[in-house]
Amino acid sequence: MYFYGKKCCNGVRWKQSTQNFERHLFSGTAKRRRRVLDGKWKPGKTAKFTLRERGKVRPIDAPHINDRQIHKVLTKKVLAPLYGPGMIYDNGASQKGKGLHFHYKRLKKHLRDHYKQYGLQGAVFLMDFHHFFPAAPHALIYERHQKLILDPRIRAVADAVVTAVPGDRGMMLGVEPSQQEMVSLPSALDNYIKAQLRIHGAGHYMDDYDAILESMKRAEEVRDDVIQRAEAMGLIVNRNKSKIVDISKPFRFCKAKFQLTDTGRVITHGCRDGMKRARRKMRYFKTQVDAGKMTVQQVEQWLQGQIAYYENFDDHGRVLRLRRLFHAIFIGGANHV
Template sequence: MTSEERREARYKRRQERRRRNRQTRSDRLGGLEGVFSYHTMFKHGKKCCNGVRWKASTQNFELHLFSGTAKRRREVLTGKWKPGKTVSFPLCERGKFRIIDAPHITDRQIHKVLTKEVLAPLYCPGMIYDNGASQKGKGLHFHYKRLKEHLRWHCRRYGRTGAMFLMDFHHFFPEAPHALIYERHRELILDPNLRALADLVVAAVPGGVGMPLGVEPSQQEMVALPSFLDNWMKCQLSIHGMSHYMDDYDAVLESRERAERVKAEAIRRAEAKGLQVNRNKCHVIDLDKPFRFCKAKFQILPSGRIITHGCRDGMKRARRKLRYFRQQVDTGEKIVEQVAEWLKGPIAYYEQFNDHGRVLKLRRLYYALFIKGRKTEEVKPCIGS
């Protein structure tokens, strides 16, 4: 047997093993009746109420949860359930303006069961460890920690020589290709009834393109959507210092030339699948210079120490709000204790980085506006100490 034949035989064995694993994971779900059992739907229905029990719709939903769960389960099993309309509202979070599409809580119960019992068990085995967005036990600061570990790993071997490759997708949620999502459903969701339900949730998006923010299945779909690119970079290119947070990519490479080649090929592969790459935010930066990723600044010092700084725009917003709160305190709309409680948030954020100077500036501004020259028994003298 020649080397080409042996390689082809190994490839076929790997393909067969992966097919068996996909079939095993799909069989383990138990089909539509097993996934949407009454106990599972009731459990996730209770979880939908957490944090929003002040709403009248949530109180009415929980009041009729026993009978409502049975009714919705019967609709799902008979194929009569259809996703309802969503409520759209604007949200400005950390200076980023977004449109959120919120489904009714009765639909959220179905969405949560589909996400937790179908999409997550089937998608997560194909996702890399360094994909930390919207995953249990992970998150943004987990990603910051992994990026610093990758930089230290690189510095121990190559020093500050090399480059950082950064890539960002354009309109990741609004322009998500449905054809790519349906292709993943056909590949991973082998039960026809579960696949039809997952397709129905995707097809309910108006316009036939994009996935809505605020709908739980769309979050899981979009987190796992670029897995083909993650596995190519991690497994085929063997890039140890590569990670992925939603639509942002970073990779530490040993030379600028290789980083440029990886950049060009990654953009080509992503666009071939229908994903739009924001070329204005795709950069190759030398490691001896600071770079920004997810609004945090990273810098490798000549000694090898890695320092990080939080988003500088947050300081501007915090100072502006403190001065506005001073006016509200003067008019009696707020009390100083409320301002002190609010200030714990910005301080806790900057204390996670090497931003001791910014923490001191916020405390000094608070002291100058609310404490200096006033009676100490009427105000809160210490913040975050």
């Protein structure tokens, strides 16, 4: 607990609450440990705020650092080791050594593998869960705790994190154990798709699913079966976003565009909305530079982040357009960006 208490301080040592926490970390850890062992620990109140990401409103619950210490120990030493063995390799969200670009690489590999066997015949089934965190069924999570966490004291701590959300549905965004719970929540569905339906080209990134099938008919059968099983588990499928796409046509998955060509090459493009935002921001930064509130060097540093994103895809044209726009707005007649 002391080790993970130190981990909680990384990156937030400028906060007064973090400084107080670290100053009394040794004695505070002993007190919190005793409360956990005595069964008296309960999550405290969280700081609630709202984030708006590209039009999506996300309510965030930020726990106090005292609770974050216990959350981190619970996640790293209990939930991750218990849930990890039951998760498929192609579940790429919120795991060490994986992530969004890991999932992109796996999806590209699945498309190439499909092309070697079937060519451009087949379909891609895409599925999305509706309100994945707010609609998570507590009964399903408690059932997994009962099955996997044998120590009643540890199970009580894990249950307390879930109970902190009123009602019988929902998990908090911003709480570390909630993230681990939700990443592995559909593992039974994942294993059914991979093992029993024997779909090699299937993957799962948080609330988004993709599966590559050999025919449109097979894709429709899998769609009906998987949606039925997901809803039987208590998960809510967004039927408007769930669709089947011909494999020869481009499709979007997690804000990226994928296209399998007739030569077997997979072409990927980043989020096109990012270009609109980048152009809008660059023109705004021009007014800030003219007012003396920003420097051209600061804008150039921001630009490198935008370019680095598109360099992960086949978006050389977008990279050039961003550099040319920066050159036209800020540099003028100079010969460099």
